[in-house]
Amino acid sequence: MTEPIVHPWPYPRPDLPPVPAPGEAEHTVDVWLVPKFSMLTLFCLLEPLRVANRFGRELFAWRLLSSSGEPVVASNGVRIEVDDRLSLLECSELLMVVSSYEAEARVTAGDRAVLRQITAFGGRVGGLDTAPFILARAGLLDQQPVALHWESVPAFREEFAQIEVSQADFIFDQPCPTGSGGAAGIDMMLQWIERDYGPALAEAVSRQLVHQRAAEGELHKARERLAHLPRAVASALAIMEAHLGQTLPIPEICRLVGQSQRQLTRQFQAQFGETPKQCYLGMRLDQARRILTDSRCQVTEAALATGFTHLAHFSRAYQARFGERPSVTAGRGLG
Template identity: 40%
Template sequence: MPPSDTNIALSDNPVPAHIGFLLIPDFALLPYASAIEPLRAANRLSGRDLYRWSHISIDGEPAQASNGVAIAADAGLDDGLKLDSVLVCAGGNPALFMHQPTFAWLRQQARRGVRVGGVSGGPYLLARANLLKGYRFTLHWEHAPAFLEEYPDLDLRRSLYEIDRERLTCSGGTAPLDMMHALIARDHGSELALAVSEWFLQTHVREGAGPQRMPLRERLGIAHAPLLRVIGRMEQTIESPEPREALARLANVSLRQLERLFRQHLGRSLGEHYLRLRLDRARDLLRQTSLSVLEIALACGFANASHFSRSYRERFGHAPREERRRG
């Protein structure tokens, strides 16, 4: 265990920063832990209370994570905590969270000058509270399709984390380790931040602008560069699928050769892969939004609801409306 009297230069502020963790029911445990543990480590390694924290739930009762673990709350929304920062921890399906007192509380914190942030699905709630207009931000890639349908004009980035003035947003998973490294470095210097990262066995601290997802090469196990270029374009153009001929030109091969590459590396045709991408996106929207079946069909490149429903049933074994009922 590292000694508590590590010789690290620190800022002169003797008052620990008070950070509130607002735990939304069904929050994701890993990003929460990745955000709070670096604060504990910073205190331990510096030998000083640089940070203190409180757990907040919407009703003051224990908050249950998505894996069933419950964390006792120190306060509810009405308990008048004085905070320097608040981080909203959310997971599950944040698109369905419609608790107006929570949004009002977040706006109140922002008006008081509190630094407001969110991890994983938390930024979705910041948008609902109208706290992200004019800021760049990020959230977990799983929630991005539903979010963009609801908030197409906000500045969503597909990055690991974003720190834009008094807004802190993070995509989730282990990315809060990287974001907290940046915050600790800003508050107390890079020496302490590096010591914290090393304590958590981070051999590489990622930049905020880094990608959330694995590169296609690793994700699909494919090394064929032209084919990967085509698949990347397909993932970017789900709403308005590109003609097959345009994709073949992108790969600089004939359409017949491109079809052969899809069969060889993915075991399905180009058209079948495009359809799979569109139906996967549709399933996310059915689960995460209240858009109508027709609106989702159009958002995923289908000409009409009947074609969409037929294709959906063939892929998943049930109709889109049944998917929503199950959700």
């Protein structure tokens, strides 16, 4: 039997610029560029976020900073304009420091104070390539392992012997995310996308970037399963996972993936034994269960967060899927 022709992966939003301003997206990443930073590392950090926005929603915004507010020259001699001065940043969801050669040559005590201030207000500060030297000097890495460029490991161990150096290319789920630079920035951002929005969206972004992720464990198995799905199905799953709270009509999802509703329904039933509508409902209910289990949210909050406007409908669907009322799950979560 001949393989079906698979059309190129469609861009869901070809007509909209996927670069929202800070405050217009669900997450904003601040990026501090240190002189002689790696251009490759910067691009690898931002491109996964840009591509994720193309799947129909403003998920990520970013803001470039320098110590002076003036343009910064990268290690390849290219000048990059920035949006603001680092010292004007009072708080941040995530500030990533990007450096390379002579990482600490122009970093001041005032710059390090800004980093400490951000963490004191509950933000996260991370760094790529040689930036862990800056974070360590600011006293931010004493309680966690660190990943950095392999060339810098001997010098880092010599100066900061008390800090554990990881063999991993990146570490994201720590107070201070760190990585070796270059393509590790792609994998770090894909892990963030996968953690918050599911493996289908991360796989879709990875495909767009023509990037083969380094993976292990259960996340690798999930990506293996997605890799064998028809592209229209994987694309539809990615869009659904990006819209668990602001649900899209099934006909709109079909339009975005370039399939008729009959075609997409046939493919979903072949893969999962469910229609796209049934699969979408299950994904939203699974997300609601995670919210109720892992947080102190009330049932109404979990329902609204997953696109249910009628509480009675949510409760009936939830009990049918999990065999218990959402209030029972919420009680265990609070416990």
